[in-house]
Amino acid sequence: MTKAKQRLPDKKSKITLRDVAQSADVSESTVSRIMRNEGLVADATRAKVMEAVRALGYVPNRIAGSLASLDTNLLGVVVPSLSNIVFPEVLQGINAGLKRTRFQAVISVSDYDMEREETLVRGILSWQPAAILITGFDHTLATRRMLDQSGVRVVEMMEIDSAPIDVAVGMSHRKAGYAAGRYLIERGYRRFGYVGHDWTADRRARHRYDGLSEALAEAGLSILAHAIADGSSSVGAGKQQTAQLRSMTDVDIAVYSNDDMAVGGYFHCLEAGVRVPEDLAIFGFNGLEIGRELPKPLSTLRSNRFMIGLKSVEAILEDRERPQTKTTIDTGFELFAGATA
Structure with a gap:
């Protein structure tokens, strides 16, 4: 677009919303609406602005906007790990919920470190986010106080066995553990061992x-x-602990x-010549893809x-203000019979 090239500011200057508006020959408010994905704008105008x-190379200044309005389009998300598919799948759901929104x-x-989580939450809240999604109910007292007093929507994900902040x-x-126990008892198992992590x-x-x-x-x-x-779950830990059991x-x-540990148990049985489930039955938790792809599905x-x-995401988009009533949303679980138990 020649107009954009003609009106490029000096390289030492920061590109501003005004620069984009002048380059696209539209008002600053039009550029602002397009960048925030708010209001109705003609497709041709949107295309012209986005080309500019x-x-x-314009990047919106979210800090300036938040200082002016004490409101941002940021959604803070804190998860403990990305080392297996569990939390990436949660993030996929969050991403799907945020599509077609301005957030x-x-x-x-946090790497399962509550002190680290506290630092992360403090940093996120300093941006005045629209909401914060955090994993579980275990937080430091300071983290819980910050979340409680922040006034922003707070979603504690993954469990519902305690009272939430919001x-x-x-x-x-x-209930999942209880359901597993009942199922396995009905299958005729009586001599139970447990393999776990910290x-x-x-x-x-x-x-x-x-x-x-x-x-x-x-x-x-x-x-x-x-x-x-002693440490976190892994396939290797499951393999070692199964041998110990x-x-x-x-x-x-x-x-x-969980399934990481159970897959390790299955590998131990393969190496040791232990028949699954005839000599040792194996039951996991999470329903990971690797478990379904074993020679005998987990x-x-x-x-x-x-x-x-x-x-x-849907819970906080429905109502931006924190209500007086706390909400619990049960997403349930499902039993996969597999072939190892």
């Missing part, structure tokens, strides 16, 4: 364990042996804290992770 935006997600990763979207992990960093796994234990207790059963890794006592089924519970992300 691209030619000039932009800013994603941060909105909780997810599933009951205790509960201090993942209390949702502990809730599933508690639900499983409750179901077993109702049937007069209990978990005979535990093999729990089998050295402790004779069990006919191992229930795992028996597991699947959480509706994409739906959690989507429903989280």
